[in-house]
Amino acid sequence: MISGCASLIPIRLVLATLLFAINSQTWAQDDKQQTREDPVRQAHWAMGAFFGTGWYQVDANRTVYILRVPPSQTLRESSIDKNGKRSLGIEFQYPLTFGFHSLDALDDFLDFDNFATVSFTPGVHVDIPVTEKWHLRPYAHIGWGTETKSTDSAWIYYGGVRSRYRLGSGNVDWSLLNAVNYAGYNPDFDKRGKYGSVMTGLEFDHPLKGVSLGGEDVWLNWHLTYNYFFDRLNFHNDEGQVESVNDQWELGLALGKGSKKLKIWFIKFEHVGLSFKASSNGVYRAISLNMSSPFTK
Numbered sequence: 001m002i003s004g005c006a007s008l009i010p011i012r013l014v015l016a017t018l019l020f021a022i023n024s025q026t027w028a029q030d031d032k033q034q035t036r037e038d039p040v041r042q043a044h045w046a047m048g049a050f051f052g053t054g055w056y057q058v059d060a061n062r063t064v065y066i067l068r069v070p071p072s073q074t075l076r077e078s079s080i081d082k083n084g085k086r087s088l089g090i091e092f093q094y095p096l097t098f099g100f101h102s103l104d105a106l107d108d109f110l111d112f113d114n115f116a117t118v119s120f121t122p123g124v125h126v127d128i129p130v131t132e133k134w135h136l137r138p139y140a141h142i143g144w145g146t147e148t149k150s151t152d153s154a155w156i157y158y159g160g161v162r163s164r165y166r167l168g169s170g171n172v173d174w175s176l177l178n179a180v181n182y183a184g185y186n187p188d189f190d191k192r193g194k195y196g197s198v199m200t201g202l203e204f205d206h207p208l209k210g211v212s213l214g215g216e217d218v219w220l221n222w223h224l225t226y227n228y229f230f231d232r233l234n235f236h237n238d239e240g241q242v243e244s245v246n247d248q249w250e251l252g253l254a255l256g257k258g259s260k261k262l263k264i265w266f267i268k269f270e271h272v273g274l275s276f277k278a279s280s281n282g283v284y285r286a287i288s289l290n291m292s293s294p295f296t297k
Helices: 002-006 009-034 045-050
Strands: 054-058 062-069 072-076 089-093 096-102 115-120 123-129 134-147 153-166 173-187 193-213 216-238 241-256 262-264 267-269 271-278 284-290
Touching: 045 096, 045 115, 045 134, 045 153, 045 173, 216 271, 241 284
Parallel strands: none
Antiparallel strands: 054 062, 054 284, 062 096, 072 089, 089 123, 096 115, 115 134, 123 134, 134 153, 153 173, 173 193, 193 216, 216 241, 241 271, 262 267, 271 284
């Protein structure tokens, strides 16, 4: 039964991706019209726990620098044999995140209005090989964070399910990516918040001819993804001015060794590069380190 249904999987995933891309633009336009009508809640600093290392800016006067140290431990690799017998992959992650928040212009980064945060959100990721080409990856994190200049703190949690379907192999390996994500926080002195999103995109991986590192071929990895946020991220830049973000486009470029991981000290990476992010309305933009696939990060 599984082999019979597997041939329909690419068609269903592609159709779902196209329908989602069309509908998400309509939802984004509706949310933009409601931005000034609905009560707005400020995006909490705890949201930085599940963003990668990089520079993030909203409008021109709100900047966040995030340093995320991502040590992980692979307990078991996933596998599936010719008879369909599966072995689940299990990975534990221990991300430690430092955030440096600037509420004014970059020249005033050291002013008293700026603050720093630190959070630790360990979690577990499970790799489920549905077929040889299709893998699901449910994950869950929970932890705690605090501001360094005050007593404000919050419990932080996030999780979801990611999907990768490989559509090519050999010299050009490309995949269809999808994900459903959920994140929330529960601060000590405020109402809890929650955010949901869905992601779709493509990822490509192929060797660079004539380029090697340590006697092994160097591979170019790049991905293009789109995230739609069901809950708007609101940022209060000035008195009476609120900027809202409904979505995120991401283009990632990186170099690696194909299926072999890079190792720096005790931390392993799939590849090393940069990701460029922006919202459709142009309010939000970011540059972050690209150390892993959107499927495994």
